[in-house]
Amino acid sequence: MAEDYVELIAELIETRGEARPVEIAERLGVKPPTVTKNISRLKTAGLVRREPYRAIFLTDAGQDLAETCRRRHRIVVAFLLSLGIDEETAERDAEGIEHHVSETTLEAFEKALKPHRRYK
Amino acid sequence: MAEDYVELIAELIETRGEARPVEIAERLGVKPPTVTKNISRLKTAGLVRREPYRAIFLTDAGQDLAETCRRRHRIVVAFLLSLGIDEETAERDAEGIEHHVSETTLEAFEKALKPHRRYK
DNA sequence: TTCTGAAATTAGACATGGCTAATTTATCTA
DNA sequence: TAGATAAATTAGCCATGTCTAATTTCAGAA
Numbered sequence: 639m640a641e642d643y644v645e646l647i648a649e650l651i652e653t654r655g656e657a658r659p660v661e662i663a664e665r666l667g668v669k670p671p672t673v674t675k676n677i678s679r680l681k682t683a684g685l686v687r688r689e690p691y692r693a694i695f696l697t698d699a700g701q702d703l704a705e706t707c708r709r710r711h712r713i714v715v716a717f718l719l720s721l722g723i724d725e726e727t728a729e730r731d732a733e734g735i736e737h738h739v740s741e742t743t744l745e746a747f748e749k750a751l752k753p754h755r756r757y758k
Numbered sequence: 759m760a761e762d763y764v765e766l767i768a769e770l771i772e773t774r775g776e777a778r779p780v781e782i783a784e785r786l787g788v789k790p791p792t793v794t795k796n797i798s799r800l801k802t803a804g805l806v807r808r809e810p811y812r813a814i815f816l817t818d819a820g821q822d823l824a825e826t827c828r829r830r831h832r833i834v835v836a837f838l839l840s841l842g843i844d845e846e847t848a849e850r851d852a853e854g855i856e857h858h859v860s861e862t863t864l865e866a867f868e869k870a871l872k873p874h875r876r877y878k
Numbered sequence: 879t880t881c882t883g884a885a886a887t888t889a890g891a892c893a894t895g896g897c898t899a900a901t902t903t904a905t906c907t908a
Numbered sequence: 909t910a911g912a913t914a915a916a917t918t919a920g921c922c923a924t925g926t927c928t929a930a931t932t933t934c935a936g937a938a
Contacts, residue, residue, distance in 0.1 A: 639924080639925075658885080658886095659885075659886065659887095660884085660885060660886080668925085668926070668927090669926080669927065669928085670885075670886065670887085671886085671887070671888080671889095671926090671927075671928080672925070672926055672927075673886090674886065674887055674888085675887095675925080675926090676924095676925075679924090679925095690886080690887075690933085691885080691886060691887080691932090691933060691934065718863060718866070721863075721866040721867070721869075721870055722866055722869075723862060723863055723866050724862070727860055727862045727863060728863075730860065731858060731859060731860050731862075731863045733858075734857070734858025734859075735855050735858050735859065737854070738851060738853075738854025738855050738858070739851060739854075739855070740847055740850065740851050742843060742844070742847045742851075743838060743841075743843055743847060743848075743851045746838075746841040746842055746843050747841070749841075749842075750841055759894080759895070778915080778916095779915075779916065779917095780914085780915060780916080788895085788896070788897090789896080789897065789898085790915075790916065790917085791896090791897075791898080791916085791917070791918080791919095792895070792896055792897075793916090794916065794917055794918085795894095795895080795896090795917095796894095796895075799894090799895095810903085810916080810917075811902090811903060811904065811915080811916060811917080
């Protein structure tokens, strides 16, 4: 859960300027109360900083995790695309796969990708 | 959960002659009471047939699901191996990945694999 | 500056999947 | 055949992640 949230929060901050529960709920396909509860868990875990009714920010730890997740996501998507899979499927499958890929496998994906230069 | 269970039950029946909770617990890394509870859920779901204190059998639906899962598992493992990943990592990662791979991606894996002929 | 509508939160319920401790059942052996 | 032991089950607890209904807060428009 944490990974999906910090990844999305980082993206929202980048593209929208800030991350709001209502946006997160829409993007993750859950209801706002679920987001509120999960954000407070992330806060307890030291991944986000925030005051009630305000926008959500990532702590340093949160940013690190987000960066790790986004790198994995990028690599997995690029790899699937390099196999000829369509973008929508690649995105959808990567979402599920990225949480289960070891560093070893990720490196193998990168290596298999290198000659193509279709990512980054 | 159901997929992991039926997959393992099918394998145990094949290699051991029968599937017992204690074996399942060991293989999945959970405790026996957890297995009892989950088996009864699988029974409710129509995937297994069984009487208390007896071995576990798959219904037709359970066998179909097991077959589907095992095919996916085989393909994913073979594909990871074909990338040069070691067996242990391939097995471990496949365990997580297989539940998130669409048929489209699975076919892409098979296709990428064909020239190697290292599976089946 | 007040009020209204959207966003967020709280409260409380539910399903899933895990655990420990205690009990029951089945089986094998003495 | 009677006990002992290993397997299985039951009871009851916990954490996670979801929901709906009700309430609170905030911010912009009248």
